[in-house]
Amino acid sequence: MTSDIEVNDAVKRLGTETAFEVLARAEALAAEGKNIINLGIGQPDFKTPEHVVEAAQKALRDGAHGYTPAAGIPALRQSVANDLQVRHQVAVDPSNVLITPGAKPIMYFAISILGEPGTEIMYPNPGFPIYESMIRYTGATPVPIELKEDAGFTFDADTVLSQVNENTRLIIINSPANPTGGVVPQDTFDKLVAGLEQYPKAVILSDEIYSRILYDGEKHVSLLQYESIRDRLIVIDGWSKTYAMTGWRLGYGIWPSTLFEYAEKLAVNSYSCPNAASQHAGIAALEGPQDQVGQMLDAFDERRKAVVEGLNAISGITCVEPKGAFYAFPNVQETGFDTRDLQQRLLEETGVALVSGTSFGALGEGYLRVSYANSLENVNEAVSRIKEFLS
Ligand code: PLP
Secondary structure (H helix, E strand, O other), rough: OOOOHHHOHHHHHOOOOOHHHHHHHHHHHOOOOOEEEEEEOOOOOOOOOOHHHHHHHHHOOOOOOOOOOOOHOOOOOOOOHHHHHHHHHOOOOOOEEEEEEEOHHHHHHHHHOOOOOOEEEEEOOOHHHHHHHHHHHHHOOOEEEEHHHHHHEEEHHHHHHHOOOOOOEEEEEEEEOOOOOOOOOOOHHHHHHHOOOOOOOOEEEEEOOOOOOOOOOOOOHHHHOOOOHHHEEEEEEEOOOOOOHHHHHHEEOOOOOOHHHHHHHHHHHHHOOOOOHHHHHOOOOHHHHHHHHHHHHHHHHHHHHHHHHHOOOOOEEEEEOEEEEEEEEEEEHHOOHHHHHHHHHHHHHHEEEEEEEEHHOOOOOOOOEEEEEHHHHHHHHHHHHHHHHOO
């Protein structure tokens, strides 16, 4: 159908998150009775801890069903500050904490506040697709930070610094990373932060949504620990991955005071406030028992080992060991398949849903993203289906 309606050019430049399209197709196939193993979408397969669910139910019964302050209820903002103090030994003022419906609005806000034509924004590639999508939306120039397989999908600080210039408004970092599972080592951060002293106008957006999903006893390095950049650092974290709460839509950003007011205004202009019951659940999650977080991590670790071993045993596939998050990013170049075709054929012909690396940027060509947030049994079955398909 043709239409006379005209829209602005910016929305035409928006990209998307293919994982949601794969999820919809996988669910449609499952509804037709096909046996589908979903390694496409990035969400824990566990239930939200019971005490968290109860806190939301209680909040609703007690009358917490109205609007809240746009930035979130004070008790939750305080609770986030306390949690960051305990986990990263940093002092965060609750007035710098913006609670949002999921963590995604923080990147939307940060990129919209800083991006415009004539400016540059650096972002990880392959990386979470919304970064590049939003950069293009604002008209800023996207400058990829190349994440290389042979470097464990991390970046070289000197290379990044050589690309920073007077037009660089924002540098986006994501560790542990989606879609690669890469974790940036502390000495790389040390070098990057030291080099950035030369560019005081460049804001840093550190997406730390997987901060509690690290393996082999590795400790998360938060950019909040670097005092010298605190006045130009935005940090993303939240509940979705850590507490299996993706559908509750609850996340947060730590903002420098100079930018907070713009982010808060964007919140008021778009959604008014985050969901009230979810915010009470968020307090229970942060302040209640943490044992389920550890149990989920142990389960992810077991699956991580199985998926890496299983994929490496398939001719034509090599898979580096992810150090964090719940994704593996195998190199499938030797199979000779175009990864978009492979994504589609694996889903339609074997019932295994996963996402082509190209959905995470041009540098994802030749890779697949495998989300192992599924049972060990399903992960193993998916690997054997892939093996059988390729042979
Ligand atoms: N940042 C990264 C790197 C992610 O992978 C995701 C979700 O997949 C998000 C942010 C968004 O999290 P939320 O569901 O809380 O909006």
